[in-house]
Amino acid sequence: MDFGLKGKTGIITGASQGIGEAIAGALAAEGMRLVLCARNGERLAAVAAGLAAGHGAEAFPVIADLSSQQGVDTLVREAVAKLGRIDVLVNNAGAIRGGSLLSKPDAEWHEDWALKVFGYVRLARAVFPLMQTAGGGRIINIVGQAGRQPKADYLAGGGANAALMNITKALGDEGGPHNILVNAISPGPIRTQRWQTLMTRTAQQSGKTVAEAEAQWMASNPLRRGGNPEEVAALAAFLASRQASYINGAIIPVDGGDQRCI
Ligand SMILES: NC(=O)c1ccc[n+]([C@@H]2O[C@H](COP(=O)([O-])OP(=O)(O)OC[C@H]3O[C@@H](n4cnc5c(N)ncnc54)[C@H](OP(=O)(O)O)[C@@H]3O)[C@@H](O)[C@H]2O)c1
Structure with missing residues (x-):
């Protein structure tokens, strides 16, 4: 299937590493020109070099x-300078730490949400007018299942992801008339x-081995395993594609059936 992404541009x-790296790989394989962002320049440069070597991609x-x-x-300034326009934004950088009501201090809430709530919103705000002028675009927010399934020991993560699901839907309403489709994975x-x-x-906390802890977690997953970053990246590439032209404001799980909601 030709996703129609050759020559399109994107920020990831x-x-x-992880899910963002896999999405970069999937979009580079489709011929997109990319700007990749993180704090660690060495790792980022290695990923960019790998995409150039593996796919002949401009990254x-x-x-x-x-x-x-x-x-x-x-x-955004660098991305516009390198790419000229932004067709796709993938908001993925997040690093929310665990913690419950009594154990998580304010400073951690602020730091965690500064990246995974404000970072997503600020980037969407920055690219929206550019996409509007260009006649459209795609924004893909990587959220997380705690947004729908609260956990007392991951309070900040659940709250941030719930907020981003809500914001994704609302931005889909705002972007739709401008052909800016906003979805979440x-x-x-x-x-x-x-x-x-x-x-x-x-x-460590439960006195188990890592394999035991993982097996316990996976026991309730219908597929009895964790996913691979490439399994998330495949959906991101589809959501960026011309085939996904009528998908907007959707929050789509990639979880082997783990999330318990209809
Ligand atoms: N893995 C899962 O099971 C899972 C499940 C649900 C949702 N998610 C979500 O998926 C996203 C990616 O998760 P992952 O598992 O791939 O995480 P990861 O392996 O920890 O990768 C996180 C990426 O974000 C970058 N990053 C972290 N802090 C940053 C900052 N302040 N500014 C810019 N970049 C920053 C990291 O690079 P630097 O450290 O170099 O900056 C790295 O490239 C996150 O939003 C996460 O909440 C993950």
Whole structure:
């Protein structure tokens, strides 16, 4: 299937590893020209070089901390300079830490939401007028299943993802008349560095091995396994494609059936 993405341009945040790296790979394979963002320049440069070598893709690394307005401004300025226009924005950079009502201090809430709520909103705000002028675009927000399934020990993550699901739907309303389609992907447990860290902590806290902790988590997943970043990236590429022209304001799980809602 030809996704019609050859020569299109995109920004992917958190592209130096995990889900963001896999999305960069999927979009580069479709012939897109990309700007990749993260804080660690070395890892980012290695991903960009890999895309150039593997797909002949134009991929420009931009180092920025997206938890500040300044970082967002830097990214958008550089992206416009390198790419000329922005057809697709993938909001993916997030690093919310666990914690419950009594254990998580205000400073952590602020830091976590500065990236995964404000970072997403600020980037959408920055690219919206550009997409409007260009006649349309796609925004894909990577959220997470805690938004629909609250957990007392992941309060900030659940709240942020619920907010972003709501915001995705509302931005779909705002963007629709301008042919800016806004959707979210809600991954279940995906095997990345972030997931590894979570499992290691869970194992330590419960006195289990990492394999045991993971097996316990997966016991309720219909597929009995975690997902791979490429399984999320495949949906992101579809949502960016011309085939997805009537999908807007949707929040789509990629979780093996883990999320318990209709
Ligand atoms: N893995 C899962 O099971 C899962 C499930 C549901 C939702 N998600 C969501 O999917 C997204 C990606 O998760 P992942 O598992 O791929 O995470 P990951 O492996 O930890 O990768 C996170 C990426 O974000 C970048 N990043 C972190 N802080 C940043 C900042 N302040 N400014 C710019 N970039 C920053 C990291 O690079 P630097 O550190 O170099 O900046 C890295 O490229 C997150 O929003 C996460 O909440 C993941």
